[in-house]
Amino acid sequence: MQERFLKKPLTGIIPPLVTPLADENSLDCPGLEKLIEHVLKGGVHGLFLLGTTGEGPSLSLKLKYQMVKRSSEIVNRRVPLLVGITDTSFAESINLAEHAAECGANALVLAPPYYFPPGQQELLEYFEHITPKLPLPLFLYNMPAMTKVNIDVDTLCKASEIDGVIGFKDSSCSMIKFHEYIAAMKDKTAFSLLIGPEELLAESVLFGGSGGIPGGANIFPQLYVNIYNAAKKGDITTILELQKKIFILRKLYSCGQYTSSLIKGIKCALNCLDICSSFMAEPFNAFGQKQSKEIIKILVELKLKN
Amino acid sequence: MQERFLKKPLTGIIPPLVTPLADENSLDCPGLEKLIEHVLKGGVHGLFLLGTTGEGPSLSLKLKYQMVKRSSEIVNRRVPLLVGITDTSFAESINLAEHAAECGANALVLAPPYYFPPGQQELLEYFEHITPKLPLPLFLYNMPAMTKVNIDVDTLCKASEIDGVIGFKDSSCSMIKFHEYIAAMKDKTAFSLLIGPEELLAESVLFGGSGGIPGGANIFPQLYVNIYNAAKKGDITTILELQKKIFILRKLYSCGQYTSSLIKGIKCALNCLDICSSFMAEPFNAFGQKQSKEIIKILVELKLKN
Amino acid sequence: MQERFLKKPLTGIIPPLVTPLADENSLDCPGLEKLIEHVLKGGVHGLFLLGTTGEGPSLSLKLKYQMVKRSSEIVNRRVPLLVGITDTSFAESINLAEHAAECGANALVLAPPYYFPPGQQELLEYFEHITPKLPLPLFLYNMPAMTKVNIDVDTLCKASEIDGVIGFKDSSCSMIKFHEYIAAMKDKTAFSLLIGPEELLAESVLFGGSGGIPGGANIFPQLYVNIYNAAKKGDITTILELQKKIFILRKLYSCGQYTSSLIKGIKCALNCLDICSSFMAEPFNAFGQKQSKEIIKILVELKLKN
Amino acid sequence: MQERFLKKPLTGIIPPLVTPLADENSLDCPGLEKLIEHVLKGGVHGLFLLGTTGEGPSLSLKLKYQMVKRSSEIVNRRVPLLVGITDTSFAESINLAEHAAECGANALVLAPPYYFPPGQQELLEYFEHITPKLPLPLFLYNMPAMTKVNIDVDTLCKASEIDGVIGFKDSSCSMIKFHEYIAAMKDKTAFSLLIGPEELLAESVLFGGSGGIPGGANIFPQLYVNIYNAAKKGDITTILELQKKIFILRKLYSCGQYTSSLIKGIKCALNCLDICSSFMAEPFNAFGQKQSKEIIKILVELKLKN
Structure with a gap:
């Protein structure tokens, strides 16, 4: 039944939702509700829970299960719900998948186990x-960048033959690789090819991609929906206009000095917009006042805040 | 109470025990018992569960908990028991630590969370x-190699000041770095500096290290105990003799084509010696007949098999 | 005088010419002439000598000087001539630059010294x-990939202020980085931003880049000129059509097993098209019969050969 | 004739001489003389010109040729003279080798061409x-670290069969790799296995290495000669004492923020000791006053300066 709800290929903008936290081991439930409504209002085509931006690997099992259940209730089948089940343990991935199905999720997302890197075979x-x-x-x-292994074009081709595999999210940050995936999968018209980095969203769609999973869509969902639509129409003028805003927004991601700044920046911005808590799961801490000020400036520049 | 049992600094050979598996989600309990007796008979100075060699990150929570409990019962305080609690989730690390304490383990081992790499601060x-x-x-x-982040010398110095941190295992494979750690910690005589790669065991002890955590000690514990003792005495002649055997044994680790060959090789060798199952947790598979034959040859060369 | 010949910004397709070799230390002069005529006939907007594809660093000084002189005579100011002066020695770069100026070249191209990697400052x-x-x-x-150092966006901004610096070629293979360069340089309308990898040529021009330096333009110059023109006009349909051919042509680059296959593939294809010798400078060897056959197939698929 | 002068295997301490520069393109000849006398007085077993520490790749051909000629005259066959001929151009390597032979050098040193990285074959x-x-x-x-390619154990084994190849310098910084080279070459008793990083010098000799090429021996040659001798005798107590000094001296290498700090630190220290100029070849600059002060402190700690 879930499957029928899921268009094939899945296309459009599917934000990788952050996981709003009240404290170390509990959800910010009001924040989660506000966040989901904020994002859905932006016209997105689906939601992706427990990805990298969702700090999936940092959450306890209890918290993961709760996040899936609560989000599913809030979304209430308004858009397809994708749940990340990536885990270094095979059994825990399956357990979480079963929970997701019970909660009414529509699809699963799985990166390679990320401790001991496997070979392609x-x-x-x-x-x-x-x-x-x-x-x-x-x-x-x-x-x-996280799993230490690329899913090679050849591996994707073979894996796409497995019954049940319906799409691919590429966060390699290599547009050359994405062109290769497009070329390799060109005859599988029901297979979804989604791009991670929002800087490459427009061109990936221009060249045949199905859409994207942009972290910035937590903050400014319409921006990504609009650039997606412009790309579908081949409207370069609009794309160039919106691309400039994407490059303003991504300044949010480099306010700190570590790679964690990406998620910290999104959560801090959401907090500045009164949407949800900026609390970060260990091993990270929320941005402090200094970074908040920088972030507010960027939100003002984007006219998301006065 | 556990602490009193634990000599400070902890010294000697502490094998990183493999986790014998009967199938995907259950322990090979008779194998585990044989393995522990085999290793203890070799004179080792402690045991380390759920490390990299122990496939810790690949096991379900259920299996991890069971492995700790069962091993603790078998060891029965004959040597100190160290339990790996490395996890990308803060809460799950603490949960496992509590379980380990209840089971009578003596110390914990913690690598950085291994999905999103943190900065040093x-x-x-x-x-x-x-x-x-x-x-x-x-x-x-x-x-x-697994966590994508080095614990820098400066970070170790600061972390060693935290009450409760009593030692360090270095598997960076950089002897230059190990010399730096030794130089930096030289005044903390109760702090344990253990080396991972067995190829560097002898020299690390010659230069002031406390001992090692050699994967090969699952198979041939005496070899590592003997080279440790020779190094403590500064007996170069014996070291050179034993080092040759270590370089024969490590051929076991390169019978396959992927990095997983290290663990596959150890488990396959243990199976060839009738100690325990060679079953591997996902995403890996046990070596097949071809590699088993190579492995038997190496065991014969080491006189561990006729 | 040379400067006046050089449009600012320089735009379009500037092939990185291979260096046709008769043997270890001498030019294939008839081949060079045929190659230049072949490429100019394709409508390219300039030529770039002694780059990576030109095996610049592998050539003796004598050969480099000769290549510049001979090419300049053949080109005879029909298009701007750019000469690579990248060298680990400061003095040798300047010497070669002076020679290039004397021969009538129009501009120079300089990558960072490539032995000891410098910091950004x-x-x-x-x-x-x-x-x-x-x-x-x-x-x-x-x-x-060759110099071990990226020219950071901030470094480019500062360097673009130096009197005499008029453009930038980016072969980082990162389209995200290229977007950053475009964003950073958007007000310097006379500054040229050229992309290296031909897979990214179309989109780099769509998003504001000045053109490209595609290795494949040695073989099939019109293809790249056409996709450049389509991108200038925002003609997505034509781009998609031509992009497919680019992805066929690049199969030429992976007929061998090493990274050198890129240059070997181009030289072998040129040889199959009776344009010039496939001889490679050390440490590389020309492709043999096996690869030639594969390459001919690809040339047939591209209708460059019957 | 040169060959007879060269003991096989070549053993001991062979400093990689810095190239004292008066300015951008000329030698500091008095400095060079003082430096060579200083180093020879320290009891070293040979000299290595134009290596990484010698800034070989950064020098013009003219300067390289002059450095070889002048050094050879000063050394005057008191110790074997090794000359680095590493170059991205095959012909230039051979030209420099011929010049070195004419000047009376005794052996050559060759790293892989360092622009386009070759495969092992x-x-x-x-x-x-x-x-x-x-x-x-x-x-x-x-x-x-500079050439982007490791010379694999298997490649070394095969290359050591080539008539004329008599030794190997390993600057991989991996002691595990060095053990592998030792194990692989154990039957070739006339083959020299020299280690680059001075932190690993003692242990490499303890385990069968032939000696080392320590940059610090420009400054404090006796220290490395002494630790080499102690290692030959298996005198661990002395090794541990001297190793401490080596770890003090290497603080000289991290006074700046870039990898170039190693060479800058050595040249600055030599300047502080009134031996030669601290001038650096492009793309690097000599340390300034701030670093000089730090460096003097370290020299005082080593009792090389009052």
């Missing part, structure tokens, strides 16, 4: 072993 | 936040 | 020191 | 092609 076998045990259709997720 | 704060919540003394664990 | 000072000593305008060249 | 063929054209015996030089 091992990776393919892993996908072959796990997919049949999953209760929902699956998007594979390429995230080499 | 973030890493230090993480250690500062988690250590007070742990019921047992803590060894920090440097494993940059 | 060191790199900037290097550009500041060398530019005033050069007799021709300068393009900076970002080639981190 | 290409690398081996390169060594096979160049060695017969060289007038002097050859040491191969592994310097992956």
Whole structure:
């Protein structure tokens, strides 16, 4: 039944939702509700929970399960709900997948196990072993900066033949690789090719991609929906206009000195917009006053704040 | 009480025990018992569970908890028991630490959370936040190939001041870095500096290290105990003799084509020696017949098999 | 005088010419002439000598000087001639620059010295020191895969203020970085931003880039000129059509197993098209029969050969 | 004739001489003389010109040739003279080798061409092609941080079979790799295995290495000669004492913020000791007053200065 709800290929903007936290081990539930309503109001085409931006790997099992359940209730089938089940443990991925299905999620997202990096053949076998045990259709997720392994074009081609694998999210940050994936999958018209980095969203859609999973859509969902629509129409003028705003917004991601600044920046911006808490799961801490001021300036520049 | 059992600094050979598996989600309990007896008979000075060699991150919570409990019962306080609690989730690390303490473990081992790589300051704060919540003394664990972050010398110095941090395992594979750690910690005589890679065990002890955590000690514990003792005495002749055997044994680790070959090789060798199952947790598979034959040859060369 | 010939910004397709070799230390002069005529006939907007594709660093000084002189005579000011002067020695770069000016070249191209990698501040000072000593305008060249250092956005901004620096070639293969360069340089309308990898040519021009330096234009210059023109007009349909051919042509680059396959593939294809020798400078060898056959197939697929 | 002068295997301490510069393109000849006398007085077993520490790749051909000639005259066959001929151009390497032979050098040192990284098979063929054209015996030089390629154990084994290849310098900084080289070459008793990083000098000799090429021996040659002798005798107590000093001296290398700090630190220290100029070849600049003060403190701590 869930499957029927899910258009094939899944297209458009599917924000990787941050996980609003009240404290170390509990959800900011009012914040989560506000966040989901904020994002849906922006016209997005789906939601992705427990990804990198969602701090999925940093959350306890209890918190992951709760996030899925609560989000599913709030979304209430208004858009497709994708749940990240990436885990270094095979069994825990399956357990979470089952929970997601019970909660009414529509699809799963799975990156390679991220401790001991597998070879391509091992990776393919892993996908072959796990997919049949999953209760929902699956998007594979390429995230080499975190998993230390790329899903090669050839591995994707073979994995896309597995019954149940319906799409791919590429966060390799390599547009050359994305062109390769597009070229390789060109005959599978029901297969969804989604891009991670928002800087590449417009061109990936121009060249045949299905859409994107932009972190910035937590903050400014319309911006990404609009650039997606412009790209679908081949409207370069509008794209260039909106691309400038995307490059303003991404300044939010470099207010701190570490790679964690990306998520810290999004959560801090959401807090400045009174949407949800900026609390970060360990090993990270929320931005302080200094960065908040910088972030407010950027939000003002984007006219998201006065 | 556990602490009193733990000599400070902890010295000698502490094998990183493999986790014998009967199948995907259950322990090979008879194998585990045989393995522990085999290793203890070799004269080792402690045991380390759920490390990299122990496939810790690949196991379900259920399996981790069971492995700790069962091992603790078998060891029965004959040697100190160290338990790896590395996890991308703060709460799950603490939960496992509490379970380990209840089971009678003596110390914990913690590598940085391994999905989103922290900066050095973030890493230090993480250690500062988690250590007070742990019921047992803590060894920090440097494993940059898996965690994507080095614990810098300066970070170690600061972290070693945290009450409860009693040692450090370095698997950076950089002997230059290990010399730096030795130089930096030279006044903390109760602090334990253990080396991961067995190829560097002898020299690390010659230059002031406390001992090692050699994967090969699952198979041939005496070899590592003997080279440790020779190094403590500065007996170069014996070291050179034993070092040759270490370089024969490590051929076990390169029978396959992927990095997983290290663990696959150890488990396959243990199976060839009738000690325990060679079953691997996902995303890996046990070596097949071809590699088993190579492995038997190496075991014969080491006189561990006829 | 040379400067007046050089449109600012320089735009369009400027192939990085291969260096046709008769043997280890001499030019294939008839091949060079055929190659230049072949490429000019394709409508290119300039030529770039002694780059990575030109095996610049592998050639003796004698050969470099000869290549510049002979090419300049053949081109005879029909298009602007850019000469790579990248060298680990400051003095040799200047010497070659002077030779290029004497031969009638129009601009120089300089990547960072590629042995000991400089920091960004060191790199900037290097550009500041060398530019005033050069007799021709300068393009900076970002080639981190070879030089081990990226020219950061901030460094480019500062370096673009140096009198004489008129453009930038980016071969980082990162489209995200290229967007950053475009954003940073948007007010310098006379500054040229050229992209290296041909897979990214169309989109770089769509988003405001000045053109490209595609290796494949040695073989099929019109293809790149056409996609450049389509991108200038925002003609997505044509772009998508031509992009497919670019992805066929690049199969030429992966017929061997090493990174050198890129240049070997181009030279082998040129040889198959009876344009010039496939001889490679050390440490590389020309492709053999096996790869030639593959390459001919690809040329047939592209209708460059019957 | 030169060969007879060269003991096989070459053993001991062979400092990689810095190249004292008066300005951008001329030698500091009095400084060079003082430096060579200083180093020879320290009891070293040979000299290595134009390596990484010697800024070989940064020098013009003219300067390289002059450095070889002048050094050879000063050394006057008191110790073996090794000359680095590493170049991205095959022909220039051979030209420099011939010049070195004419000047009376005793051996050559060659790292892989360092622009376009070759595969292992290409690398081996390169060594096979160049060695017969060289007038002097050859040491191969592994310097992956600069050349982007490791000389694998297997490649070394094969290359060591080439007539004329008599030794190997390993600057991989991996002691595990060095153990592998030792194990692989154990039957070739006339083959020299020299280590680059001085932090690993003692242990490399303890385990069978032939000696080292420590940059710090420009400043404090006796220290390295003494630790080499102690290691030859297996005198651990003395080694530990001297190793402490080596770790004080290496603080000289981290006074600046870039990797160039190593060479800058050595040249600055030599200048503080009134031995030679601290002038650096482009793209680097000499340390200023701030770093000089730090460096003097370290020299005082080492009792090399009052």
